[in-house]
Amino acid sequence: MSEQKLEVFNVLNFLNNGYELEDILNQGQFGTFSSAEECINYLVDEGYLKGDVDVTANVEITAEYISKKYIVSELKDILRENGLKVSGKKQELVERVLPLLQEVKDASNLDISASTDKSYDNLELTDKALEFLKENEWIDLYMFALVQFRFTDFETFVEGSSEGMIQTAHKFCDEIISRALVNNQFVVFRLALSAKAHVFAYDGDYESFLDYDLQHFILGLNPISLTSEEYASYVVIDEANVINLRNVLEKLKMGSLKKRFDNIWNKSHIKNTTVPKKTCFKLLKRALDGADIEELNFDVKEKFFNKKFGIQ
Numbered sequence: 001m002s003e004q005k006l007e008v009f010n011v012l013n014f015l016n017n018g019y020e021l022e023d024i025l026n027q028g029q030f031g032t033f034s035s036a037e038e039c040i041n042y043l044v045d046e047g048y049l050k051g052d053v054d055v056t057a058n059v060e061i062t063a064e065y066i067s068k069k070y071i072v073s074e075l076k077d078i079l080r081e082n083g084l085k086v087s088g089k090k091q092e093l094v095e096r097v098l099p100l101l102q103e104v105k106d107a108s109n110l111d112i113s114a115s116t117d118k119s120y121d122n123l124e125l126t127d128k129a130l131e132f133l134k135e136n137e138w139i140d141l142y143m144f145a146l147v148q149f150r151f152t153d154f155e156t157f158v159e160g161s162s163e164g165m166i167q168t169a170h171k172f173c174d175e176i177i178s179r180a181l182v183n184n185q186f187v188v189f190r191l192a193l194s195a196k197a198h199v200f201a202y203d204g205d206y207e208s209f210l211d212y213d214l215q216h217f218i219l220g221l222n223p224i225s226l227t228s229e230e231y232a233s234y235v236v237i238d239e240a241n242v243i244n245l246r247n248v249l250e251k252l253k254m255g256s257l258k259k260r261f262d263n264i265w266n267k268s269h270i271k272n273t274t275v276p277k278k279t280c281f282k283l284l285k286r287a288l289d290g291a292d293i294e295e296l297n298f299d300v301k302e303k304f305f306n307k308k309f310g311i312q
Contacts, residue, residue, distance in 0.1 A: 002152050004032045009139045011039065012048060012129050021123060040123070048129040051122040061101045066094045138165045145169065145198035148191050149176065169199045184225045187234070190216060194241065201248075210248050214264045216241050217284060221275040221300065222268075231309045236300050237283065239293040246288050275304050 014024050021040075033039040043049040067090065070078075075093040076086040084096055138158050146154055146169065154172055161168040173196040180189035197212035220236055254260070261281050275283070287296060 002155055005136070005155075006139060006142075006151050007032060007039075008043065008048065009133065009136055010143065011043065012125060012133055013140060015125055016130070016133055043129075044123070046128075047126055048132065049123045050126050051124050061098065063091075063094050063098055066097055066101060067091070070094075070097070138168070141165055141169055141199070141202055144202050146172070146195050148195065166199060166203045169202075170196060173199060181224075186224045186226055187230055189224070190219060193219070194238075197244075206248050206252055210245070210252065210254075210260070211264055213241060213245050213248070214261060215268055217245065218261075218265055218268055218270070218280055221280050221283065221304075222270050222273055224272070226309060228309065231305070236297050236305065237287060237293055242287045242293060245284075249288070274308060275300065 011021075011024055015021060033042065040049070066075075072090050072093065075090070075097050078097050078100060079086045079093065082100060086093070088096075138154075142151060142154050149172075154169075157172045157175075158165075158168055161171070163171070173192050176192040177189055177196070180186070180192060193212055193216045197209045197216065200206070200208040200212065216238070220238060220241070223234075226234060249257070258281065261284065262277075265277055265280070283296060283300065287293060
């Protein structure tokens with residue numbers, strides 16, 4: 001039920017923010033719903049959507065129509081049923097399906113109906129839907145900042161909290177950070193730092209977001225602990241982290257980046273340095289200035305990490 005609640009919220013929230021229902025459904029991912037039609041039927045039956053579904057006849061079969069109507073798995077099913085190649089990108093599949101559907105009216109052995117199409121333009125959110133969105137606004141925060149953690153965990157945490165949404169999210173992150181430190185789960189710890197930064201951003205506190213994301217960058221270069229298994233897939237400099245920092249620095253009219261960096265370095269209490277402070281700041285500047293992140297990661301691992309973590 002929790003997963004379905006998340007899916008319903010996302011569809012309704014997109015609609016409430018001005019997206020077209022058909023554009024949302026054409027993404028082709030419905031989670032617990034088997035199809036777009038089942039999802040719409042559920043929203044209508046439960047009273048979240050109201051209005052009529054228009055059915056139009058004699059649809060003109062074009063590549064654009066096919067791309068909107070069918071998801072990749074459906075296109076592959078059509079091709080497979082007709083003994084055609086099923087590999088390739090979606091547009092390639094569309095081009096192979098197009099002549100099949102153009103002949104559908106004359107091909108009685110093809111179990112595909114293209115003579116009718118449904119339009120959901122007349123469906124709109126009900127008061128019940130708007131109330132659902134208001135009551136579950138915390139799901140929007142989850143999708144923005146906490147999606148790397150299990151939805152059911154945050155849902156349970158919210159249900160047990162008497163505090164506001166933002167404060168609850170911060171406490172959720174703080175608990176994960178504490179457990180991760182106790183259990184030497186540095187990768188989880190770093191994820192929780194990033195999540196906490198995004199909670200600040202969601203609340204419009206970009207100063208605090210910047211501080212936590214700087215700490216995320218610094219500690220990425222100076223991990224508290226890493227097992228050999230963790231190191232095998234470890235990303236020292238996270239490109240998303242760099243993009244976030246760059247965007248916020250452009251947004252804020254702030255003083256010296258070096259002074260803020262020094263302050264966050266000192267607050268991080270780094271006891272086992274892997275990459276020296278001066279080098280960390282140089283790497284930060286290079287990353288912010290547009291250096292290739294993949295090359296930076298390779299160079300940093302070669303120079304500072306591989307030998308330390310047992311890779312010769």
